[in-house]
Amino acid sequence: MPTADRPTPTPSALPPLAELVEGAHVVRLPLRTRFRGLDAREALVVEGPSGWTEFSPFVEYDETEAAAWLAATIDFGWGRLPDMRTGRVAVNATLPAVAAHRVPDVLSRYRGCRTVKVKVAERGQTLADDLARVAAARDWVGPEGRVRVDANGGWSVQEAEEALVGLAPYGLEYAEQPCATVPELAELRRRVSGLGVPVAADESVRKAADPLAVARAGAADLLVVKAQPLGGVTAALRIVAAAGLPVVVSSAIDTSVGLSMGAHLAAAVPDLRHDCGLGTAALLGADVTHEPLLPVDGMIDVRRVAVDVDLLRRHAVDDERREAWLERLRASYAVLSG
Incomplete structure (x- = not known):
């Protein structure tokens, strides 16, 4: 590669x-x-x-x-921009590291979403907090919904292995950046190969000098790509093509303008299989447009945003x-x- x-x-x-x-x-x-x-x-x-x-x-x-x-x-x-393959993109709900009892209220903002990405490994919290939050998310989406977790590299290999063993019964779609480094991801992936929990790389792609190193090392089953950190829609598409792995297109708590950039990237990715992390306008208490890219029926439109002065x-x-x-x-x- x-x-x-x-x-x-x-x-x-x-x-x-x-x-x-x-x-x-x-x-x-x-x-x-x-x-x-x-x-x-x-x-x-x-x-x-x-x-x-x-x-x-x-x-x-x-x-x-x-x-x-x-x-x-x-x-x-x-x-x-490259040619778009679709006019709408399916998105996941993003669940911050809130207490379990707050989960239904937060997720109610994501209209029609059947996939939830749950933040875990929050500093100052415990694995018990993570388990309770993921359990509440699973209850919210039901047995047919999808639950994925994102640790932002917050676990050691041993901590990640213990956490995924505890979380696996909730039917995880994947675990995003459970450890910080590419060698750690590769070791964890080897250890948990029997759990049925794929490993996704985020920071190891968007913050790396060589965003393809994680794919070459066999350290991830899929990649999380974000338009802004990777240099734009055109540059990100080159990385997707070179990596040869399934991808999820995500965002970085962007305004609806940045989410529009991500939506255009997602719409141009061939054979996009996973719901994208582009519904995060629901986390904002305000936006730069009166028509924000909020999830409707679990999807957002692929469109330019009209900013309101x-x-x-x-x-x-x-x-x-x-x-x-x-x-x-x-x-x-x-x-x-x-």
Whole structure:
């Protein structure tokens, strides 16, 4: 299998930096439920010739990692999209690490979804908390629904093995990034081969210098791909084709603009078999559009989002945070230019 360096636009493909900076709107959107340690999500959105696009790397990412997100921003706002295979994409419900009694209330926001991704291995919680949350999720979707778990690399190999043994009776569709490193994933996959719980890789794809290393190592049964961290729809499709594994297209708590990017990626993937993690607008307490990409009948539309300027003003960050984001934009642009 070939290696795949992260594709980035050539300097000639970059729009002028001034065009990005002058058109940038930075918003802070509240979350309905605390997620990944966040109570709100900040994002920069800008309108390019092809439509609205998003730049929203998490605040802890440096300019080198954030540059891939900017490449995606430019690809979606200034580039040409591949042909779409469908106009709607099936999505999963995303369940934060809430107490078990709160599960029905959170999942009720995901209209018609029959797949639930459950966050586990939350810092400060126990395996008993995870078991109770997964059990509640299984009750909610019923025996015909699908339940998957996501540990965000939070377990050691031994902890992951013990957790999956305990969780396997709930009929897991797969376990996403149970351990942090590719060698750990490969070892865990060997240990749990008899459980019938496939291993999926997320961070080992989107945060890796070589996103195909996990596939070459035989460390995962499927890959979770996200448009922004992988450099955009076009770049992500190249990785999907080279990996030769089934994929799930997911998001990073994007606004509906970023979710639109993910939906276009999902709609272009050949033989997409799994519900996608693109229903996360249901986690937001506000959005940048009056027609957010919320799940309806377990699906979202594949469409460009019409951003509302009044909502951009209402949720705009203060001047200090705006300048911090513009500095991130400039630094990431310098990486792409270089």
